Each structure stands twice: as C-alpha cells, then as structure tokens.
Amino acid sequence: MKKTVLMLSTALIAAALSSAHAVKVTLACGAVGQELEMCKAGADRWAKKTGNTVAIFESPNLTNDRLGLYQQQLAAKSSDIDVYQLDVVWPGLLDQHFVDLKGKVPQSAIDQHFKGIIAANTVGSKLVALPWFTDAGLLYYRTDLLAKYGYKSAPKTWAEMASMAKKIQVGERRTNTDFNGFVFQGKDYEGLTCDALEWLTSYRAGSIVDDSGKITVNNPNTIKALSAAASWVKTISPSGVTTHAEEEARGLFQSGNAAFMRNWPYAWSLGQGADSKVKGKIGVAPLPKGGTTGQNAATLGGWQLGVSNYSTNQKEAIDLVLYLTGPEEQKIRAIEGSYNPTIPTLYKDKDILKANPFFGSLYDVFTSAVARPSGPTKEKYNQVSQAFSGAVHSVLTGKKTATVAVKELEADLIKIKGRGW
Amino acid sequence: MTSTNLQKPPPKPIKTRRGGVQSIRTRQAIYLLLPTLIAIVLVAGYPLFITFYYSLTDASISSPDKATFLGLGNFWFTTDEGNAIGILQDPKWWSSVKYTVGFSLISVTLELILGMIIALVVSSTFKGRGFLRTAMLIPWAIPTVVSAQMWKFMYDSEFGLLGRTLKTMLNGDAILADSSTALWAMIGVDVWKTTSFMALLLLAGLQSIPSDMYEAADMDGASKWTQFWKMTLPLLRPTILVALVFRTLDALRVFDVMYVMLGANKAADTSMSAYARLQLIDNSQLGYGSAVAVLIFAIIMAVTVAYVTTLKVKFD
Numbered sequence: 107m108k109k110t111v112l113m114l115s116t117a118l119i120a121a122a123l124s125s126a127h128a129v130k131v132t133l134a135c136g137a138v139g140q141e142l143e144m145c146k147a148g149a150d151r152w153a154k155k156t157g158n159t160v161a162i163f164e165s166p167n168l169t170n171d172r173l174g175l176y177q178q179q180l181a182a183k184s185s186d187i188d189v190y191q192l193d194v195v196w197p198g199l200l201d202q203h204f205v206d207l208k209g210k211v212p213q214s215a216i217d218q219h220f221k222g223i224i225a226a227n228t229v230g231s232k233l234v235a236l237p238w239f240t241d242a243g244l245l246y247y248r249t250d251l252l253a254k255y256g257y258k259s260a261p262k263t264w265a266e267m268a269s270m271a272k273k274i275q276v277g278e279r280r281t282n283t284d285f286n287g288f289v290f291q292g293k294d295y296e297g298l299t300c301d302a303l304e305w306l307t308s309y310r311a312g313s314i315v316d317d318s319g320k321i322t323v324n325n326p327n328t329i330k331a332l333s334a335a336a337s338w339v340k341t342i343s344p345s346g347v348t349t350h351a352e353e354e355a356r357g358l359f360q361s362g363n364a365a366f367m368r369n370w371p372y373a374w375s376l377g378q379g380a381d382s383k384v385k386g387k388i389g390v391a392p393l394p395k396g397g398t399t400g401q402n403a404a405t406l407g408g409w410q411l412g413v414s415n416y417s418t419n420q421k422e423a424i425d426l427v428l429y430l431t432g433p434e435e436q437k438i439r440a441i442e443g444s445y446n447p448t449i450p451t452l453y454k455d456k457d458i459l460k461a462n463p464f465f466g467s468l469y470d471v472f473t474s475a476v477a478r479p480s481g482p483t484k485e486k487y488n489q490v491s492q493a494f495s496g497a498v499h500s501v502l503t504g505k506k507t508a509t510v511a512v513k514e515l516e517a518d519l520i521k522i523k524g525r526g527w
Numbered sequence: 528m529t530s531t532n533l534q535k536p537p538p539k540p541i542k543t544r545r546g547g548v549q550s551i552r553t554r555q556a557i558y559l560l561l562p563t564l565i566a567i568v569l570v571a572g573y574p575l576f577i578t579f580y581y582s583l584t585d586a587s588i589s590s591p592d593k594a595t596f597l598g599l600g601n602f603w604f605t606t607d608e609g610n611a612i613g614i615l616q617d618p619k620w621w622s623s624v625k626y627t628v629g630f631s632l633i634s635v636t637l638e639l640i641l642g643m644i645i646a647l648v649v650s651s652t653f654k655g656r657g658f659l660r661t662a663m664l665i666p667w668a669i670p671t672v673v674s675a676q677m678w679k680f681m682y683d684s685e686f687g688l689l690g691r692t693l694k695t696m697l698n699g700d701a702i703l704a705d706s707s708t709a710l711w712a713m714i715g716v717d718v719w720k721t722t723s724f725m726a727l728l729l730l731a732g733l734q735s736i737p738s739d740m741y742e743a744a745d746m747d748g749a750s751k752w753t754q755f756w757k758m759t760l761p762l763l764r765p766t767i768l769v770a771l772v773f774r775t776l777d778a779l780r781v782f783d784v785m786y787v788m789l790g791a792n793k794a795a796d797t798s799m800s801a802y803a804r805l806q807l808i809d810n811s812q813l814g815y816g817s818a819v820a821v822l823i824f825a826i827i828m829a830v831t832v833a834y835v836t837t838l839k840v841k842f843d
Binding site for chain 2: 168173202203294340358363486488503524
C-alpha cells in the first residue's frame with residue numbers, strides 16, 4: 107500500500123516536473139502575404155525539437171497598427187506575449203521593454219549577421235533583438251511585356267521607367283482597360299515613408315534628417331524627386347495608388363494588371379506561386395536612379411525578434427529566438443517565402459539562389475539599403491515619419507506642389523524637434 | 528377654542544413620523560445604490576480623473592510614472608523659438624474637429640429623415656412586416672470594423688464595386704484619397720449602418736401613439752399629410768429628441784470607420800478620437816493624448832448640455 111502511494115506520488119512529481127519543463131511560449135508575428143503560415147511552420151519545428159509549445163499571436167498587417175498594439179501591451183507590462191516581431195525602426199522606441207540579448211546568446215550567433223543590421227538593433231550597448239529577415243525595396247517588372255514592347259532590360263532611371271510604363275500601358279489598355287504602368291505604396295502610412303525615402307535617396311536628396319540630427323529635407327533634389335513621383339499619379343499609376351499599401355499593389359501586379367511594381371522581396375515567391383497570373387513572367391531589378399547623376403536606392407526594412415522583459419519564460423523565449431534567427435531556419439524561409447536572410451553566407455547558398463536568382467545579382471542592394479532616420483530622431487521618429495508621409499501624400503494627390511509641401515514639412519519638423527530629438 | 532385648535536400647526540408627532548419613514552427610505556436607497564455608485568467611481572470616475580491628471584503632464588506611454596507637470600502646456604504653448612506646440616494651435620486638430628462635426632451633422636440628419644420614412648413604412652400593417660423589421664437590423668448588427676473593411680473594398684477605385692463608378696464621376700480621383708471626398712464615403716457607411724437603429728427607436732415612439740386619434744382625424748377629413756405634421760410629429764417629439772441625442776453623441780466620437788477606411792494617419796485628420804489615438808499610442812505622448820481626450824470630453828459635454836437645456840429633453 108505504502109509502496110503504491112510512494113510510486114504514485116513520485117509519478118505525480120515527475121509529471122509535474124516535466125510539465126514545468128515544457129512551457130508555452132507566445133510569439134507575435136506578422137500576417138502579410140504568407141508570413142503567418144511561415145511563422146507557424148518555423149515555430150512548430152522548434153516546438154517539435156524542444157517539446158515546448160508555441161502559441162501564435164496574429165498581429166495586424168500595417169506596421170503602424172502593429173506598433174500601436176505592441177506599445178499598449180508593453181506599457182501594461184503584459185506577459186501575454188513572450189517574443190515580439192519588431193520592425194527595424196522600433197528598437198530605439200521600445201528598447202526599455204526588451205531583454206538585453208548580449209551575454210544571453212552566444213557571441214557567434216550575433217556575429218553571423220550583417221553588421222549594419224546588428225547595429226540597427228543595438229541601442230547604446232544593449233542588443234534589443236536578433237534579425238530574422240531583412241528587406242529592401244525592389245522594382246518588379248513584367249519580362250514578357252518588356253520584350254513585347256521592344257525593351258531589352260529593366261529601366262535605369264525613373265524617367266526611363268515612366269516612359270516605358272506609359273508605352274506599355276497605352277498598348278495593353280487596348281485589350282485590358284484595367285491595366286496600369288506602375289503601382290507602389292502611396293497610402294499615407296509608414297510604407298509611403300519607405301517609398302518616398304527611396305525617391306529622395308535616388309535623387310541624392312538625403313534622408314529627411316541626417317545622422318547628426320539636422321533637418322535636411324528642404325532641398326532642390328527633394329522637390330525634383332517628389333515632383334517626378336506626383337507626375338506618375340493618374341498617368342502611369344492609377345489614382346487609387348494613393349490609398350494602396352503593399353498588398354493592394356501586389357494584388358494588382360499579380361493579377362496581371364501592372365507592368366512595374368515597387369515592393370519588398372516577399373512579393374517574389376507569391377508572384378511565382380501556382381495561383382499567380384504572372385508566374386514565370388517576373389523580373390526584379392534595383393529601383394531606378396533619379397536621373398543620370400542619381401543613384402540606385404532601397405529603403406532598409408526587415409524584422410527582428412526580441413524577448414519581452416515581462417515574459418515569464420525568458421529562457422525558452424530566447425531559445426526560440428535563437429532557433430528562428432539561425433541559419434537553418436533562415437534558409438527554409440528564404441527558399442519557401444523569399445525572405446531575405448540576414449546572414450551573409452546564405453547569399454552564396456546554391457538552393458537559396460536557385461529559388462531566388464535575384465538574391466545573388468542584387469546582393470549589393472540588400473547590403474547598401476538606406477535606413478530611415480529612426481536613429482537620429484529616436485522617440486520622435488513616428489512623428490517625423492507621419493509628417494513626411496503626410497507631406498508626400500499631399501503632393502501625390504495634387505493638393506500641394508512639391509515646393510510648398512517641402513517647405514511646410516521643414517517647418518513641421520522643426521516644431522517636432524523642439525529643443526532636440 | 529375649537530377654532531384656535533384648528534388653526535394650530537399640524538401636531539409634531541405626525542411630522543416626525545413622516546420624516547422618519549422618509550429618512551429610513553432615503554437611507555435604504557443609499558445602501559441599495561452604494562454598490563453601483565462604487566462601481567461607477569471605479570470604472571468611470573477613476574479613469575476620468577487620471578486622464579485629467581495626465582492631460583496636465585508630459586507623460587509618455589512607455590514610462591507613465593516619469594512625468595513632469597506642465598499645467599496647460601499641452602493645450603497652448605509657444606516655445607522660446609516661436610514654435611506653437613499646443614493642441615489648440617495644431618491645424619490637424621482643427622481639421623479633425625471640422626470633419627467630425629460635419630460628419631455628425633450630415634449623417635445624423637440623413638439618418639433621421641430616412642429612419643422616419645422607414646419607421647412609418649414598417650409601422651403600417653402589411654404581409655412580412657415582422658421579417659422586415661428583423662432584417663433591417665442586420666447592418667446595425669455587423670461590427671463596424673467588419674462593415675467598414677467591407678465598404679473599403681467596395682470603395683477601392685481600382686477593384687472596388689462602387690469605387691470604379693465613383694472614379695469616373697470624380698474625374699478619375701479615388702474617393703478615399705482625399706479627406707473631403709472620403710467624408711462622403713464614410714457618411715454613406717454610417718447612414719447605411721445606423722439608419723435602421725434610428726428607425727427602430729422612432730418605431731417604438733410611433734407604436735405608443737394611440738390609433739383611435741387617427742380614426743378620429745380620418746372622420747374629420749384630415750389628410751394623411753396633415754395628420755403627419757399636426758399629430759404624429761408633435762407626439763413623436765420626445766422620442767425624436769432622445770434619438771437625436773443618442774446618435775449625435777455617438778457620431779461625435781466616431782473612430783472605427785475612419786481608422787479602418789483611411790488608416791491611422793489620415794483618420795487623425797478626420798476624426799477627433801483618431802487624432803487622440805494617434806498622439807497617445809503611435810506617438811506615445813500619453814500627456815498630450817490625454818489632453819486631446821479632455822477636449823473631446825468637453826466638446827461632447829457642451830453638445831449634451833446644449834441639447835438638454837435648449838430642447839428640454841426628458842429622459843424617462
């Protein structure tokens with residue numbers, strides 16, 4: 107009798123111990139395109155390996171909405187979410203809520219990533235998050251249509267792109283009235299800040315606020331860049347482009363209704379999917395230069411994984427982050443979802459290059475992408491970005507001329523800056 | 528003797544006894560109300576107080592405990608460099624006020640007129656009336672976020688059902704691209720959604736008007752038109768006023784339609800609540816955002832007081 111009691115109790119204790127070992131970690135990840143499925147699959151692989159379970163917290167599509175939600179969760183010191191997926195512009199804003207990963211993960215796991223991205227994730231000496239995938243703006247084009255209208259290669263300058271788009275649009279509209287030359291992200295939100303920063307950089311107009319915190323946006327090149335963009339709306343781009351984000355642009359391009367598209371790398375594998383009308387007809391090139399004296403430019407995007415200070419399972423959460431950001435998982439995500447690895451050696455991987463040929467040819471685009479001014483503007487970055495995208499939107503919709511809008515934007519930014527960033 | 532006796536003030540015992548019953552009843556009422564009062568203080572009073580408190584500080588949402596007192600600096604402040612940084616000096620705030628008030632006035636007026644017509648129709652007897660009364664509540668039962676998203680797809684100028692037609696009417700402009708045209712799109716959504724609710728409120732009022740009055744009016748030869756203006760409308764007045772107060776206050780704090788259809792940034796130009804949210808959450812300015820919330824509170828309070836005093840609304 108005593109023996110059975112003893113055995114029972116040891117069995118119970120053992121059960122209790124093992125269940126204490128297997129914990130549930132909650133991971134918040136995005137849901138743009140196939141992001142959510144990929145996230146689930148990756149988390150499941152880790153769960154299988156470690157015996158823990160992962161719950162997925164679905165976040166909103168738009169990055170602004172996501173930040174708002176996260177800020178509320180974090181300000182309330184909520185332990186509901188253990189691992190957050192962070193935009194590259196957030197570490198400076200949210201660093202106080204995250205565990206310093208330096209010292210908690212092996213140094214080699216940090217060093218394997220691009221130095222620039224690790225720098226973007228470091229606030230002071232604190233490593234807020236580990237990079238999961240990087241992003242850079244790309245120009246997608248229809249190889250079949252370029253050939254049909256006698257073009258041999260992707261456009262080198264914006265002016266060239268506009269004239270190609272015009273010719274293709276005129277031709278295609280004879281059979282398809284819904285056809286447009288160029289689609290991009292023109293809605294007033296963070297995505298427009300990314301697109302417009304590319305236009306500015308391509309015309310060598312600086313990046314709104316420079317590294318020292320000086321407001322540089324009011325210059326002739328900015329006005330040139332924004333005027334060029336405004337001239338696209340209602341000529342080669344539909345008027346609705348000023349209400350569109352990434353997914354609307356992809357929807358138009360993927361259904362065969364656009365010749366050119368500005369989007370992030372994720373659109374590649376979806377465009378090559380079985381249900382895509384443009385499968386096998388997509389080319390990818392660096393975004394055009396602003397005139398012959400301009401440069402190619404791409405805004406640095408990308409997402410990181412950080413562990414919340416308020417997590418009750420920090421050890422397991424850090425392990426999940428290490429696994430998901432590691433080379434093995436990044437390779438799967440690159441092949442299946444064309445998510446750009448943050449590990450340089452993976453850009454030489456044969457399987458990855460086979461799935462995404464442009465990773466090799468556009469390597470420089472990814473390594474030289476321009477950062478948004480979240481570093482120098484710190485906690486006021488969101489206000490700067492709002493002021494900028496609002497000004498650009500007013501130019502695109504024809505409410506203001508570029509000259510007026512940029513001048514007013516400068517005044518707004520001075521106001522936001524106040525005594526300092 | 529007897530007359531003086533009669534002129535005597537009422538005997539004291541009765542008065543005290545009456546007072547006793549009254550005071551016991553009052554005490555009882557207070558005891559019974561106490562739990563509710565405590566609940567209201569906790570769930571409404573405390574947040575209200577803390578919002579007022581934050582509105583006077585420069586608190587940030589990431590560290591609300593570290594806040595310095597600003598006085599009325601969130602509302603009106605000009606820096607030494609001459610930068611106006613108060614809410615009342617921000618054209619974006621005034622734009623949101625202008626659009627919200629316009630939205631409320633137009634949508635509530637349209638809802639009242641359409642709601643009245645619908646209420647008159649469904650209060651008459653015809654086959655399938657019960658079904659119709661239930662069916663017309665469907666738009667109102669759908670969560671606004673869902674219906675706003677649905678309308679956003681329909682309004683899209685490139686692939687939307689309505690947006691493509693509207694685009695040709697607007698000389699090729701997308702209806703949601705500009706705040707002034709988007710306002711009409713959102714009024715459309717609000718009218719579509721809440722007219723049935725308005726109709727239901729008015730229908731309840733119509734049902735309480737006795738039908739024999741109409742029979743008498745018919746006998747006297749009053750036309751239906753006269754009956755409506757001389758009888759129905761005056762008798763419905765209290766119901767209409769209560770419905771108007773409800774709908775106006777509801778419309779003034781509109782948020783979801785703008786937020787879903789225009790996104791966080793543009794919504795802040797068209798809705799007061801969205802402006803408050805943008806400052807409070809996206810820009811992490813808890814103090815500034817609370818000050819905006821206080822202003823919205825003041826505006827809605829002023830409208831309510833104006834309604835109740837000028838129109839003598841009775842809530843019973």
